[in-house]
Amino acid sequence: MAKKVLAVLIAILILFNMSSCSLVKTNRYEAQFLVLFDTITTLVSYMKTKDEFSDFSTLVYDNLKEYHELYDIYNDYEGVNNLKTINDNAGLSPVKVDQRIIDLLKFAKTLYEQTGGKVNVAFGAVLKIWHDYRTSGIDDPESAKLPSVQELADASEHTDINDIIIDEENSTVFLSDPQMRLDVGAVAKGYAVERVAETAKENGFTNALISVGGNVRALGNKGDGTLWNVAIQNPEPQGPNLHIVNIDELSVVSSGDYERFYIVDGKKYHHIIDPDTLFPAGFMTAVTIITADSGYADALSTAVFNMPYEQGLEFIDALPGVEAMWVLKDGTKKYSSGFMKYVKE
Template sequence: MKRLIIFLLAVLLLVASGCAKKTTRYQAEFLSLFDTVTTVVGYSESKEEFTALAGRIKDKLTEYHRLFDIYHSYEGVNNIKTINDNAGKAPVKVGRELISMLLFAKKQYYATDGKTNIALGPVLAIWHEYREKGISDPLGAEIPPRELLEQAAGHTDIGGIIIDTKASTVYLSDPGMRLDVGAVAKGYAAERTARYFEDEGVSSLLLSVGGNVRAIGGKPGKNGMEPWNIGIKNPDKESKDTELCSVLISGYSVVSSGSYERYYTVDGTRYNHIIDPSTLMPASHFKDVTIICRDSGIADALSTAVFIMPLEMGKKFIEGIDGVEALWVTGTGELVYSKGFKSFLKVDNEK
């Protein structure tokens, strides 16, 4: 599960740089979006001012939540569920925002050589069903039959997603295809929301959508604007150290994909929720992969893709992309950094 712990400084009153007015740190949390916890942290001159901004952020994220939902319908909204329900039947008229997200997701599919595939829905649905049954009935837990997975994989060709930008429609040409945008949705929503409020003049804010962290600028400190301090969770729940390290970011995103939250156990083996499209099985190279880059949507997509890749392949892949850094936690707990990752580390937390 893509999840980070946000370290928030205990200092409540700070003097904004270049301004005599005092600002206070405020935090808001929402539990109703993307089946996870959304956190907004900011500094404001009054609680009322921050509450109003946090409410508007929630409203914007709610729009994306409804658009990207694969399980629920909403009155007056054609969303991913609507598209899936009409697979092989008819094109669905959708808004420009949903068109943009799907075009972004298809671009990430090709950028990651198919590792991040929103058309993998039929395979993911099978694993989801078996995982839920295994969690509720551990003694009866099973992995899906291979033939069932292979049959579902026959309906995952991303070429079957027909997007007509002029008509603003989306059509799944294969009746058996189902979209699942879980590998990009939260990061994309966080990025688009951050950009919206940046355009409105917000210059300092920290947004975390289920651990998909996006910083707008830095935060006010005693010596002017300072980076946000973001803690990366230790995937080893039995360790006395709950965090691996802290990174300092201003205007960047931090996103993790891990095998330690959403999983179930069959005959002593853990099976996580991140499925390798080439094997149709959960990827097992790492405990966690963290990506740092400017765009939260890209970070979300890459964290999934790199989690699936073997280490050397992933390192070569990341080194070929400007402005992207990664941290791998191997199965033995070893930390492996891309060349520029350590430049983000808070020195006293480096391990």
Template sequence: MKKILMILALAASLSACANINEKEKVEKPKLEAVKEDDNNESSNSKEDSLETVGQAQNKEDGDLEKHTEKIYEYFDTITDFIAYTKDEKEFDRYVKVLKDELKTYHELYNSYDAFDGVNNFRTINENAGKKPVKVDPKVIELVEYSKEMYDFTNGKINIAMGSLLGLWHEYREMSLDNPDKAAIPEESMLVKASAHKDIDSIEVDEKAGTVFIKDPNVQIDIGAIGKGYATKIIANRLMEEGLRHGILSVGGDDVLIGDNPASENSYYKIAIQNPNLEDKENPYSSVVSLKNTSVVTSGDYQRFFMVDGKRYHHIIDPDTMYPSTKWRSVSVILDDIAKADTISTYLFIIDQKEGMEFAKKVGAEVLWIDEDYNITSTEGWPEAK
């Protein structure tokens, strides 16, 4: 799962907006639930809502119109896109770029589905121990980046853990489909799968343009890395095309582009979901005001299954081979969406002292929520403005 955010990309109040068109007057802003991401077992599902109000005035850009788009086809999740543009034609140009990029990375960064003429991570996994696979340079870039993240997270975030993660994924799907027969993998199965996670068994030949898994039992899972990495690339592409103000949320990997021209103080408001879903009076654990950055939350409360009254979620601690029990939710604010995506999972499986030190080292602001719903955060965690 990854992240539950409710994005309130709105002006501080209706009075902060200018020239609200008739459609905006009739259709009041509302929150819209977004499906969880279920593309990879180690990724976190997200539920996001985007809300904006009216047209905005910006000193540099003049009057800007708010436009929104939902895209359902890619990464087995929903992409929400908000942009403030001069007109609909400009927005449509961004949407075309966005869809083209999403399609490309959805097909390349896919461990489950096959596509005609595309060699992706499924292709690489199917050929583990057999032969190198010729791939697009974008796949090689992600593999090399993932190896950097392995070192960056002291080996905790490891794309070579696909056998272990795939086993938990299989049992989760089976248990959800047949709750009366819900079960967890046997210890011996976990030990066997966990024995095959050597990231050095994944070999890249840049000259030949190939990726090869030497160990036939190693499988690649990019769930904690792939979508955030793709989101960063796509957001950068949109900005290269001229986008100055907006939000790109790919299944809850959320990039805030520029500032909010519909707000008097130029900030977007972000509400962090309360992991205690039964607390209807307090749906949010924190509301922050942000701009020109990214936000990601890892949580255990969306993708899980129950066995004998115990919840088993999808974020697996490689040291124990079982779902981590340290936190209910970890939220990360960092300018780099790719790193924020990975860091949120990493912090979810380590203790707070270590996490605090890591957050300080990388310059991230973090909010932790434990099993008893106690909240702690880094000193710089922002409040709403």
């Protein structure tokens, strides 16, 4: 998440590409804004008027901003008890929170069980160590170094998800381990995108695409029955897109070792940490998930990245409505059985 919210809606770029939707003329509109969830949000939609699109983009921004503040582990906000508040009170007292925090943590606990612990929002003590070393290494590459195995092992003693105590009746969350820290980076962005997409649809907005740092969620199609085209990024710098996939009312989420990393002794150390080894997962360079729910896709992309390909394929094949693509260390691409049906010829 962003360490500091520095900007709000910065541009609405009106692109008048006339199209037809049930004999009603629509325009293509696009907007971008910073820095919610520490990334760029892009909105694309086919709507009848600029005012309609302005209402849509305002709704998305306002709702995403609320989720950003609630799920932030770095910053305080006036009048908001967020995940940082919970972390700050670990071992001290329960924190009264918004229902949206409770819903996220319940979702995360379910995913922990489903993925065999490969997605663990209680893993923050370990992730903070890597975050600090990575930040220092990026700021001063000549002095970049790795955390010690003992330092990581000590932190891993404080990652039991059962120490997250949720009291729904009183709307509180308590970390019973004083040294535990929540980190919802593997699920929060996609989960927030899904909730915002639901709110947009409830308010009558369709025929739109929401992309938050590559977490892409399609609301219907372009309005004339045409599917959305979503590019899958090549993990190799300057490389061409791996595929263009066609989607309608689906999500596309990728995780990879190219997103956030630093270099130590000529080797890249990325931000996706395997809970079994406590070091960056080394099975592949990228994973892409296609499924309906953006939060589910976000979590699955991390979980599968932390699995050997064969284990990940077996895991994905057992999940209805989920497809995946892997990019292995040698550049080989692998696919679940139904992935290619989405690929544009």
